[in-house]
Amino acid sequence: MNLFWRDHRLLIIVHILQAIIVGSILFLDPGAEPTSLMYAIFLSFLLLTGYLVYRYFVLAPYYKKLTDVSSGHHDFKIEGNHPLILAHNQLLARYYNQHQAEQHQLEIRKNQQVQFMTQWVHQMKTPVSVMNLITQNEADYHEYPALRTELKRLEKGLDLALHTARFEQFEQDFRIKSVQIKTLVQQVVQENKRLFILKEMYPKIDVDNEMYVSTDPKWLVFMLDQIIVNAIKYTKDSGKHLVIETIIADHKPTLKITDQGVGIQAADLPMIQRPFYTGENGRKYGESTGMGLHLVYQLCEKLHIKIDIQSKVGNGTTVTLQFPTR
Known part of the structure; x- marks a missing residue:
């Protein structure tokens, strides 16, 4: 309604000015009757009102569509x-x-x-x-x-x-199937054994043999590989451990990967899921594309896995993957 009045504001102003000018001319005419003047002005505004009412009802869908910003549809x-x-x-x-x-x-x-x-x-x-x-x-x-x-x-x-x-x-x-967590963890650790040897880093696997989850094993292996390789990459001192364990949290199977690396800056934690974001560690140590953790977050969303990353500079990082019950 507001848009309709704004659209016709100039027309109404012009009509009022026109009525004032014509009325003034007729009023200055000695032979003009006041009643005739009032009647002419009344008819003029009656026609204007009729025109505006007609135009409003005809164009009501148009004005409504232009002002409706909360409908949420794209038609x-x-x-x-x-x-x-x-x-x-x-x-x-x-x-x-x-x-x-x-x-x-x-x-x-x-x-x-x-x-x-x-x-x-x-x-x-x-x-x-x-x-x-x-x-x-x-x-x-x-x-x-x-x-x-x-x-x-x-x-x-x-x-x-x-x-x-x-x-x-x-x-x-992607193919969803029931997979044993321990088998996939051991596979990823075995594939990266030379990196562990190079960094003199020791994996400690405490994963329940009976824990199975429903997910895509290929994509989960990729996610675990990105997390474990990051843990190795950002552990600078020799003799450190990488702990991989399973727990039950909120009645759901959960995998925790804890390293003793350099940790992540608090300011970087909320942004590590952004594509190409390398953060302070990426600038300091290099070798970072900013895509690994981004893909991990995206895959977790696709596979309905809840991911949480907690870290403190100098004390390492803990990545928690909570799987759906089914």
Whole structure:
């Protein structure tokens, strides 16, 4: 209603001024009757009122749509046969079709980029695998420790790029099944044993053999790998421990991963789930892309896993993953 009056304010002002001017002219005419003057002004305002009432009821859906900001829907079509409403619907339809065409092109380009990234990662994995096989000769192992470490870092980076590319198609690439937590934890620890040896860091696994959860094992292994590799990366002193244990919290199976690393700044904790955010540790120690924990948070949301990260500078970090009961 307010928009309607603002839209017709100028018309009403002009009509009032017109009535004043015409009334003044007739009033100055010696032959004009006062009753005729009042009757003319009355008819003029009666016609204006009728016009405004008609226009309000005809354009009421239009004004309501323009002022309704709390509906929450995206249907911008307005019902009515008024030329203004028809022109409005035609304009929006034209822009909508243009937007859909542009969005379709963007989807095509995005899928092409994902496909290219996936193919590129797989192509890069082949020479990495060959170099790993070459350096696995135990007789020559003393010549290759640095090379094997760098190959492991390269392999981790390729896995991160591959999972980042696949995440956009997560709904097409996950399978929920009952999995044993201990088996997956041991798998991730075994895959990173050379990093543990390099940092002289000792994993302590206290995981219940009988604890099973319903989740996607492939994505969960990726999440555990990101968390454990981060724990190793940001533990600078030798002889430290990484404790991996399971508990029951709020009647739900829960996995806790506690390190004795450098910890995370309090100011960085609320923002570690942002993409490409490296924080103080990323600037100080390097080797951080800011995508690992971001993907972990996104995957937890997809898999309905509650994640909590508590940390104190100098005292290490504890990552808690609470799984749904079913």
